[in-house]
Amino acid sequence: MTIETLYQQLLAAMGPRHWLEDGVPPAExxxxxxxxxxxxxxxxxxxxxxxxxxxxxxxxxxPERLLALSDxxxxxxxxxxxxxxxxxxxxxxxxxxxxxxEFDLARMRALxxxxxxxxxxxxxGIGDETADYFSMYVFHQPTIIVDTYLRRLxxxxxxPLPSNYMRAQQLIMQAWDYDLTTAWEFHALVVDFGKDVxxxxxxxxxxxxxxxxxxxxxxxxx
Numbered sequence: 100m101t102i103e104t105l106y107q108q109l110l111a112a113m114g115p116r117h118w119l120e121d122g123v124p125p126a127e128x129x130x131x132x133x134x135x136x137x138x139x140x141x142x143x144x145x146x147x148x149x150x151x152x153x154x155x156x157x158x159x160x161x162p163e164r165l166l167a168l169s170d171x172x173x174x175x176x177x178x179x180x181x182x183x184x185x186x187x188x189x190x191x192x193x194x195x196x197x198x199x200x201e202f203d204l205a206r207m208r209a210l211x212x213x214x215x216x217x218x219x220x221x222x223x224g225i226g227d228e229t230a231d232y233f234s235m236y237v238f239h240q241p242t243i244i245v246d247t248y249l250r251r252l253x254x255x256x257x258x259p260l261p262s263n264y265m266r267a268q269q270l271i272m273q274a275w276d277y278d279l280t281t282a283w284e285f286h287a288l289v290v291d292f293g294k295d296v297x298x299x300x301x302x303x304x305x306x307x308x309x310x311x312x313x314x315x316x317x318x319x320x321x
Contacts, residue, residue: 100256100310100311100312100313101274101275101312101313102271102274102275102312102314103275103276105256105307105310105312106277106281106284106285106288108306108307108310109285109288109289109292109307110284110288112306113288113291113292115284116284116287116288116291118283118284118287127155127160128160129204129236129237130160130161130162131151131155131160132233132236132237133162133193133197133233133237134151134154134160134165134190135147135151136229136232136233137186137189137190137193137224137225137229138150138151138177138180138186138190139180140182140185140186140224140229141181141182142180142181142182146179146180146181147179147180149179149180150176150177150178150179150180153175153176153177153179154176154177157172157176162194162197162198162202163194163198163202165190165191165194166191166194166195166198170187170191173187173190173191174187177190185224186224188223188224189222189223189224189225192222192223192224193222193225196218196219196222204237204238207238208238208239208240210238212234212240212242215234215238215240216230216231216234216240216242219233219234226264227245227264227265227268228244228245228246228264231243231244231245231268232244235279235282235283235286236283239279240279241277241278241279241281241282242268242272242282243268243271243272243282243285243286244286245260245264245267245268245271246289246290247293248289248290248292248293248294249289249293250267251293252289252292252293252307253312255299255302255307256307256310256311256312257311257312258311258312258313258314270314271314273314273315274314274315292305
C-alpha cells in the first residue's frame with residue numbers, strides 16, 4: 100500500500116478526527132498551542148491544563164505579557180507542568196523569537212518552511228517534532244510529524260523509518276503529495292489509531308493487520 104492508501108483506509112475506518120476547529124487544534128488561540136506544546140513535554144495534559152489556566156489568568160496567553168513576567172513569577176505559574184527549570188527559559192525564548200516578527204502571526208506564517216523549522220529548532224528546548232507541530236498547527240505549513248505513533252505504525256506495516264528524524268520525514272515527503280488539511284488529518288488519524296492500538300497483538304486484530312506499506316520517491320508501491 101502507498102501512504103495515500105494508508106491515509107484513505109484510516110479515514111474510512113475511523114472517520115474524520117475533528118481535531119481542527121477554525122484551522123487549529125482545540126485551543127483558544129494559536130499562542131495557547133505554542134505554550135501548551137512546550138509545557139506538555141515530559142508530562143501529561145492534565146498537568147498542562149493547570150499551568151495553562153494559570154497563564155491565561157496572568158497573561159491572556161499574550162506573548163508580550165508573558166515576556167514581561169519575571170522568571171520567578173512565570174515559574175510559579177507553570178510549576179504544575181513540571182520541569183519548570185527547563186520550560187521557563189524555553190517559553191521565554193519562544194516568545195522572544197515571536198517578538199522578532201513583532202508577534203505578527205501572518206509574518207511568521209509567510210516564512211519559508213525550511214527557515215521556519217530551522218529557526219524554531221534553534222530555540223532552546225525545541226526539537227524537530229515540536230518544531231514541526233508548531234509549523235503545522237500554528238504557522239500552517241504542511242509537514243509530516245514523525246512521532247512515536249507514526250514510527251510504531253510504520254514498523255508494524257513492515258516499513259520501519261530511519262532513526263534520523265529529518266531523513267525519516269524526507270522519505271515520507273518524497274513518497275506522498277499532500278496539502279495542509281490532509282497533513283492535519285493524517286497526523287490526527289495516526290495519533291488516535293496509536294492510542295487505541297498500542298501493541299503488536301492489538302495491531303494483529305486491527306483493520307490494517309494484513310497490510311504492508313512501501314515507500315518510494317514517486318509514492319507508488321513496488
